[in-house]
Amino acid sequence: MNPVSEEQSGPRLEALRLGFIGAGRLAQALALALQQAGAPVAWVGSRRPDGARAMAGMLQACQACDPQGVADHCDLVFITTPDAAIAGVAETVAWRAGQGVVHCSGATSVAVLQPAADAGAWIGGFHPMQAFGADPQAAVRSLPGCTVAIEAAAPPLDAWLHALAQRLGCAGLTLPPGARARYHASGGYASQHVHVLLAEAVRLWQSWGATEQQALDALLPLLRGTLASLARSGVAGGMPGPVSRGDAGTVRLHRQALQAVDPAMRDLYDRLCVRGVALAQAAGRLDPAQVSLMQQTLDALPDQKE
Incomplete structure (x- = not known):
């Protein structure tokens, strides 16, 4: 220069x-x-x-x-x-x-x-x-x-x-x-879209009669723990939940429950799980057999039985 x-x-x-x-x-x-x-x-x-x-x-x-x-x-x-x-x-x-x-x-x-x-x-x-x-x-x-x-x-x-x-x-x-637009959209995932995901979670609590405040009282400590894990272990290394450990049985139960509440909610869950599988696979947390089973689970049409 x-x-x-x-x-x-x-x-x-x-x-x-x-x-x-x-x-x-x-x-x-x-x-x-x-x-x-x-x-x-x-x-x-x-x-x-x-x-x-x-x-x-x-x-x-x-x-x-x-x-x-x-x-x-x-x-x-x-x-x-x-x-x-x-x-x-x-x-x-x-x-x-x-x-x-x-x-x-x-x-x-x-x-x-x-x-x-x-x-x-x-x-x-x-x-x-x-x-x-x-x-x-x-x-x-x-x-x-x-x-x-x-x-x-x-x-x-x-x-x-x-x-x-x-x-x-x-x-x-x-x-x-x-x-700039890509940079700003990334902020939406870490801020705006978190609100959307929590709104979906609150809807599930409300489906059995709980209030939004009860849901947030339970979910915000979980979110804070997730943020701490992200800071400590990174995006893939700190990812919790059944997708990250290849637990297709739990994912199947989730899909059945969400389908009964709202098929659009189940569809959003499926899309997020597909990305989660790819993230866990790239981090070496899932072997090929687990990836294949997760893909089969997500491709199947869910029934409405829990």
Whole structure:
């Protein structure tokens, strides 16, 4: 990589004037975290002036303005609007050369910021792999240790973003162009889809009259143990359950019970088991005979007898 001259590098991290366009949950949590990390946000703008004022009031020495005011005053601008609004912000705001313009979407291509690049700004992405709830302070506490996906072609912007991730106590991940949607979908499996799977489990408890709370009281400790096993032994090595040990008899009983409740639920179970068999086989946990028996079990039409 060629060395970057002082003129090309922009201001040092300590001197950066940071601003946000968009004042929702992610913006509030990230701005508060940056302030606590010694990188205060000076300006915040939003299409909703009351939202900008409310967020500015949460921060020290931060002023509310319109989106153009953020671009006029700041060296590095985080666009934290809903994904569908990012392109509109990039098109309607006047940017300048040597300025960093970064969106915080997990799935949206950095290419939507091309109008800023055409004006000479450095464009990129900065996405914390974390869920942001309604409590900004709780979200701030959840940030340390998480991964931040960073995409920036310009070396100065790349250096700024990695330095900010480090300040936040996060691991900066350099994401190659074109990988954002795959990266973001992976987060869905570890977050959104877990809720869907637990909803299926709760339905089974409710089928005999138990409540959702009773189900969660029983299942959440199991989930916490599963997470600990994942961290300790890896994806395949830490996988529990009948599929991982080739217990076709238990899988057969599961399929019969699920078919009686809802054939669509049994179908989802089957699809997950097929993937589980492949995972266990790749890890050397199932021999060919066990794999064949599991495949036969999953291919058979289940009856409704337990």
